[in-house]
Every structure is written in C-alpha cells, then in structure tokens.
Amino acid sequence: MKRAATATVDLDALRHNLTVAQTAAAGSRVMAVVKANAYGHGLITIAKALQHADGLAVACLDEAIRLRHAGLAQPILVLQGFHDVEQIALFAQLNLIAVVHHAEQLQMLRDSDSAAIRIWLKIDTGMGRLGFYPVDVREVYQQLKGSSAVQNEVGLMSHMASADELDSPVTAQQLACFNDCTQGLAGERSLANSAALLASPESRADWVRPGLMLYGANPFVSGTAADWNLRPVMSLSSRLMAIKQICKGQRVGYAGSWTAPEKMLMGLVAIGYGDGYPRHAVVGTPLLIAGKRATLIGRVSMDLLNVDLSSVPEAKVGDEVVLWGEGLPVDEVAQSSSTLAYELLCGATKNLELGINGEIGIGNESN
Numbered sequence: 001m002k003r004a005a006t007a008t009v010d011l012d013a014l015r016h017n018l019t020v021a022q023t024a025a026a027g028s029r030v031m032a033v034v035k036a037n038a039y040g041h042g043l044i045t046i047a048k049a050l051q052h053a054d055g056l057a058v059a060c061l062d063e064a065i066r067l068r069h070a071g072l073a074q075p076i077l078v079l080q081g082f083h084d085v086e087q088i089a090l091f092a093q094l095n096l097i098a099v100v101h102h103a104e105q106l107q108m109l110r111d112s113d114s115a116a117i118r119i120w121l122k123i124d125t126g127m128g129r130l131g132f133y134p135v136d137v138r139e140v141y142q143q144l145k146g147s148s149a150v151q152n153e154v155g156l157m158s159h160m161a162s163a164d165e166l167d168s169p170v171t172a173q174q175l176a177c178f179n180d181c182t183q184g185l186a187g188e189r190s191l192a193n194s195a196a197l198l199a200s201p202e203s204r205a206d207w208v209r210p211g212l213m214l215y216g217a218n219p220f221v222s223g224t225a226a227d228w229n230l231r232p233v234m235s236l237s238s239r240l241m242a243i244k245q246i247c248k249g250q251r252v253g254y255a256g257s258w259t260a261p262e263k264m265l266m267g268l269v270a271i272g273y274g275d276g277y278p279r280h281a282v283v284g285t286p287l288l289i290a291g292k293r294a295t296l297i298g299r300v301s302m303d304l305l306n307v308d309l310s311s312v313p314e315a316k317v318g319d320e321v322v323l324w325g326e327g328l329p330v331d332e333v334a335q336s337s338s339t340l341a342y343e344l345l346c347g348a349t350k351n352l353e354l355g356i357n358g359e360i361g362i363g364n365e366s367n
Contacts, residue, residue: 004239004270005303007348008325008355009041011049013216013231018050020229021210024197028204029054031077031190033211035063040346041215041234042354044070050214057209061087061096068094077120077209080130081105088149089114099157100144101130109149119144120155120190123181125174127161134181141185155188160203163195164220171200194219198228217341218331225329235325236348238271240289240317243309252306253298258283265309266297269321274302276348277323278337285336288322289315 022030032053038046047056047067055075058064061083064076081098082088085108091098092115100106101122121141124131132140144154158178162170178191189205194213196203199220212218216232218225225232243265246252250260260266267289273279277300285296287305289312298306309315324330330341337344 003352004241005275005352006237006355007040007276007352008235008237008357009045010231010233010235010326010357011045012357013233014041014046014049014214015052016231017214017216017233018053021194021197021208021213022052025204025208026201028192028206028208031055031057031075031207031209032214033057033209034067035059035079035211036346037349039211039215039342040349042349042356043067045354045356047072055207057211061090064094064096065090068096082108084108085111088112088117091117097155099130100140101132103132106140106143109144109147112149114149116149116151118151118153118155120157121187123156123158123178125158125177125181126170127159127174129159131158134177137181138185153187155190155207156182156185157190157207160191160193160196160200163193163200163203166199166220166222171196171203175200175203212342215345216330217345218329225331232325232329234330234345234348236271236277236323237325238269238275238321238323240267240307240315240319240321241270242268243315243317244268254301255299258298258306265313265315267294267307267309267312267315267321269305269307270303271305271321271323272301272303275351276344277305278333278339278344280339281333281337285333286328288328290319291327293328 030053032050034047034056035058037043057077060080064078077097079099081100097118099120099122122131123137144150160171162168190207191205192203192208194210197208197210213230216225216230246260246266248262252258271277279300281300283297286293292312294312295308297308322328324333330344334341334344
C-alpha cells in the first residue's frame, strides 16, 4: 500500500531550469551537477532528463559507473577524481574526466600502466578545500602535460566560495587569482557554480557547473528561486491523517514545548524527520493544506507533524499537505530549520520512493 508521505519530481521543471542555465551561460558549455543522487532527485532519471546538457558532474567514481551502465554517453567529470591506481584504469575504460587536486594523485598517475585519461587540474583560489595552491599550479600542470597517463589537453578549474553573496568581493578575488596563475596555460577552464553562473558573467569561462539551480532552489543567501525564473523540481507531500480540537493551555508534542493560546483545531500530518522532514523546523514553519498556508506547531516527531488549522478551518482528513514544492519554496522551509535547501533535498528521499512526472513517463526511482 502506498505511503501518505511522498516525494515527486517534475522533469518538465528540471528541463526548464536547464534552459535557464543554458541561456545564462551565453555560449559556455553546461556541466550539469548530479552528485549525491542528483541532490536527492534520483541519479539515473535526472541524468537522462538532462540529455541536452553538454556534460555531467558527479562526486565519485561509483556515481559515474552507474551513469555509464545506464547508457549515458555525455562527458562525465568526477569531482573527487581517482583514489588509487586501480581506479585509473576504470577512468580510461569508461572515458571519464578525473579531477586531480592533490600530490598523491600525481604519483598514482606515474604508477599507472593504463591508457591515458582526461584530466582537469583543480586550483584552490580561496575555497580552502580541494585543489593545488596557485604557486604550485604551473609545476603541476607541466607534470601532467608530460605524463603518458594523461591525454594531451589538461583542463583548469576552481570553485567559487562566496558567489552566493552578491556583494562579496571574494568572487572577483578568486577569479583574478585563477586568471593570474593560469595565464598562458592551454586548456579548457571552469569556475562557475549556480550562483556565479547567474550573477558573475566574468566567471563563466568554457564550462559552467550548475547544481542547485537545476533543482529549482535559490543559490543565493537572499531572494527566491522565482527571482531567477527557476521552478521547483521536487515536491514533498503527505496527507492530513487526523483533526482534533485542543483547549486553551493544552501542551502539544514532545516535552510539551508548545502551548495552545486558545481553543483551536489541530491537524496531524503523516510525515516527520524519519521521512526527511527537518527535525529542527521551528513553530511557524509554513506548509500548504489544500493549497492554503498553515503553520507547524510543537516539535517534529519521527513520522508526525502537528499543524495549526486556524487558517484552514475547512480542512478535512485526507487533504493533501505540501511540505515544500510548487507554491512553497524549499528555501523558505530551510530557513525555518536553520539549514540549507541542499540538505533538505538530499535527505527527503532516503526513506521514500521517488515518484517521477514528466514527458519521458511516470515511474519511480528507489534509492
């Protein structure tokens, strides 16, 4: 029997968001980021729906193998690169692009006897995570160019740390650093994530790497996804499973953390943190009941939410409840939970089957 709690993906919205990215890219090629099970949306289904993207980016080799076995033929960039010599042979066999970001990988290439593979050299221009420091770039680049394990052209990439802050000077500083340390070096370049793609034209280079925006969430710290003509791809929904009247002064939920200010109707919704809804969502977090806004009361339980029905007195058992999706941005729910849309989207489908709506058919992709 189908559960009340469901997560549904709208592939038409996904393709719309890809078109927004392609328009913003203005001639740069688009490497669609589908790591982390396509941000929780279903890796294979999403990748197939993104057939008009110029390439795909994943976090690890396992994700790339799944894509190749599913018949995806686009260029695939593996952001973590290879972790040992044996993996290099798989990169060659599957025609994958490996990101090289630390010195041990250079030794692995020297020890490899597989066919040559494609490489993108990652530069740490200010993110402070993976990548070679700018001072080492030219030496590493020459090592890669001289390696028999590396195909002729070496790509050059970095990652924007603060592009989501529109007034931050860091993006311009990173771009200047990247341009300085790669000046005169041949090879395709890639810097822009979703936020940089939309707001920093100078960062677009040869390839852009949109992720969050493809799934209809806002890549900036302020504003909304709709400001950038993005449509929500995932809808998390459930049903109103019970309605009860509570009295003024009645305490609700674990630890009785919320007290009714008056006699009122309360709804109980069949979803909770066990289904990926954020446990730390605060009182007042919005949701939609039969298309109208209502608010969360009390603490989120493992498989139940308590809802104030004062704004929806006509609500009845069985009504649909939208936790985020069309009409209720996931970003708004994330703000009420002191987290990010990334975390909500990636976590919502770990225990739920994923329903798929779109032109290529209706089905589901289990995790």
